[in-house]
Amino acid sequence: MNNLSMDNLNEPKYKKLIDYIIEYIKNGDLKPNDKIFSELELMDRFNISRHTVRKAFDRLVNEGWLYKVQGKGTFVSYPSANLKRDGKLIAVVTTYLGDYIFPEIIEGIENVLTQKGYSIILGNTDNKIEKERVVLKNLLSNNLCGLITEPTKSVFSNPNNDIYQQFINRGIPIMFINGHYNDFKSSYIIEDDIHAGYIATKHLVLEGHERIGGIFKSDDMQGHRRYQGFVKCLREYNIEIPEKGVIWYSTEDRDDFFNDKDYINILLRRLNNCSAVVCYNDQIAVRILDILKNNGLRVPDDYSIVSFDNSNIAQTAEVKLTTVAHPKAVMGERAANALLEIIDDKSLLIQEKMEPKLVIRESTKKV
Incomplete structure (x- = not known):
């Protein structure tokens, strides 16, 4: 590491450092996943400032030569990460x-990606961790742009972070939608689920309900954040949280919980003292309507119900649902545009929340 000259005054020092590190990588002196020289080492060796080193590192990360791991350092990317990706293929899972x-x-x-000349490849996980792993590993064999x-199960620490890190290492940017993992730094476009839970509950409070139950999903971020909004509203209006009337279910519980006679009897007993229920989504609300x-x-005479997402079933249910609208296509469009911004500048970190809106229909009434 002694061939770098800073004598040429016509070229910025950070640019010379970039050329030097790229040459070091091309020669095989640094291999994929090797940790790059420390900032201090480069500063001392070549008598340059920390700002110069960081500017060079940022440019090399943006061009795909290096990648950063928070708390660990900067590392050499896979060779494919710094190649131009002519396939223009983006995976959507x-x-x-x-x-x-x-x-x-x-x-x-x-709609956004096709207008920009990209193709998409689709995958789904069924909200199962092992299937997520298989899908992600299979996608790594494609020449992806993003x-x-x-x-x-976004509320938990994700055991597939190592696979997501492989995408980052290969220069493939990631955009999360609907949720994100708290232990994995990433860009995301999500709905403001805390506010969604708040406005759903506030609507019931303003209708005069003081005994408001809730059904929430335990294994994803949306369920917990909607519950946070539910609690925030009840506290704001000095209404007691009905712990017996707050019911949690998981992905694996769902079918048994709302179809099995014994479970249904438990659910009815726990909601017995409530006059209204906040349901995790429209699908759960429709099941509660049937139960x-x-x-x-009867809904809304015996129980008022508010749900989330404003899906098609909210409008076609026997009792049309009052629900908090999910941005759906608008979220998809924003996620696609944000990912394209990051493809152009990999140093970007985009984290946005979309504002939810309440749609009032027939499933709630004043008491």
Whole structure:
């Protein structure tokens, strides 16, 4: 590491350092995943400033020669990371593909990308960790420009972070939608689920309800954040949190929980003292409508219900649902545009929340 000359005054020092490191990599003296020289080492060796070193590192990261791992340092990327990606292929991975709000999200993504000359490859995880791993590993064999993905069981520490890191190492930027992993630094476009939970609950409070139950999903970020908004609203209006009336379920519980007779009896007992229920999404709300109807209870006369997402089933249900609208296609469009921004400048970190809106229909009433 002694062939770098800073004598040429016509070329910026950071540019000379960039050329030097690239040459070092091309010669094989630094290999993929090797840790690059420290800032201090380069500063002392070549009598340059920390600003010069960081500017060179940032440019090399942006061009795909290096990648950074928070708290560990800067490393050499795979050779493919600094090649121009002419295939213009972007992967889109969601928990589900063919129903509910997902076709509209994907349509929004596809509309933007196709206009820019990109193709997409689709995958889904069924919200299962091992399937997420298989899907991601298979995608690594493609010449991808980027990845738009919905996390799996996002409330937990993700055991597939090592696979996501391989995307980063190869210069493939990642954009999360609907949620993100707290232990993996990333760009994301999400709905403001805390505010969504707040406005759903506030609507019931303003309708005069003081005994408000809730059904939330335990294994994803949206469920926990909607619950946070639920609690925030009840605290603001000095309404007691009905712990017995707050029910949690997981992906694996869902079918049993809302179909099994014993589970249904437990659910009804726990909601017995409530006059209103905040449901995790429209799908759960429709199941609750059926359960209540089958047990001689009416919505909104006996229970008011508010849900989330404003999917097609919210409008076609027997009782049309009051629901907090998910941005769907708009989120897909913004995620696609944001990913394209990062493809052009890999130093960008884009983290945005989209504002939810309440849609009032027939499933709530004043008491």
